[in-house]
Amino acid sequence: MGMAAKRPAELLHKLLGSKGLEAGMRRGKALALWPEVAGEMLAAISEATDLTDGVLTVSVPDSAAAFHLKYEREKFLARYAQVLPGVVGDIRFKERPIARKSRRLEKALPPPPLSPDEESRLRRLSQAVPETLQTAVLKAGKAVIQKQKADPNPPCFICGKPSRENPCKSCQKLLVSPLVEREAVRLTRFPLKARLEGDALQAAKYLATTRLEAQLRDLLPEVVKEPSLMPLLQDTARRYLQLRTGEHDVTARRQLLPEALQSLLKEV
Known part of the structure; x- marks a missing residue:
């Protein structure tokens, strides 16, 4: 049981190596x-x-x-x-x-002159x-x-605070903080065990999410070629969904995965 639990992490390290370590x-x-x-x-x-x-x-x-x-x-x-x-x-x-990233619906009002x-x-x-x-x-x-x-002052997409820039100046600094980066590395392994709080945690979650997305992108073609790696893809997808939702059981959250993964992964 213990060795089986370690296998996905070991396979991930072996398969992705240094390429996937900080890419995300x-x-x-x-x-x-x-x-x-x-x-x-x-x-x-x-x-x-x-x-x-x-x-x-x-x-x-x-x-x-x-x-x-x-x-x-x-x-x-x-x-x-x-x-x-x-x-x-x-x-x-x-x-x-260009895919615009506005989270709000356009109002049926003429723009201000x-x-x-x-x-x-x-x-x-x-x-x-x-x-x-x-x-x-x-x-x-x-x-x-x-x-x-x-x-x-639309909301910053990391901290949600009103800002003329996106991300806001404060979050731009957090994104290059060594403390935030260390927390992001940890969250990719333990997505439900955060050690930081507030805006620093949101910045770390953003970085961890992009890292897991990069790992999923790299793993997908490998799994197509070698189906035995499917448990590794499922484990990575599970941690990605846990990080995004904050929930332990993400069985019903498959729709949050990239579309290509949804069709391949029947369960997470």
Whole structure:
């Protein structure tokens, strides 16, 4: 019984090795800090979606946006080297629809109009980018200003406190805290035995969740090739769901797994 209980952890260490050790937390930090690295205007027309082998993938809506952001790559890399040394070595821009992360339904009310001063300031800002990108920047900038006027302080997606940035400044610092990182490592193994509290715990849970997501992503193709590894996938999925829900029995929570896993895992 004791050896059987240890087997999933041993298999996980053997299968993923150093590749999976910190991948999820590095990915979570890099994606969460993209708005700070890119700045409000450029973050409004782009979204960091993946980090694999040190290469950060950023989604953009069209080729004009990709063209402009490529010329800013070195600035972005320098900023990442400052806040997350050794994590992001390159950035690639891909054209694809951007998934907005708003948790709220849009109200059936017209957006608040911009004042003449706001319109003038926005046009001055747009003139700092190439002409081919000005329309996109104007549109995105207008949307940002209207959103701020309608809801100037949306909740931080980590701590839930009102903030003009997401994550908020406080949570950005927590994401790179060694104490939070150690707790995140522990939570991936013992998701129901938290040692921290408050915002530090929420930041650790965010990092632990992204780490377990990375492990699930790496395990999935291995299980398809080698079905005997299914117990390992089930164990990882169980800890992922326990971390997200705070519940010990997650049998009825399969719908919270990524869609590809839901069809493969009949039980957790």
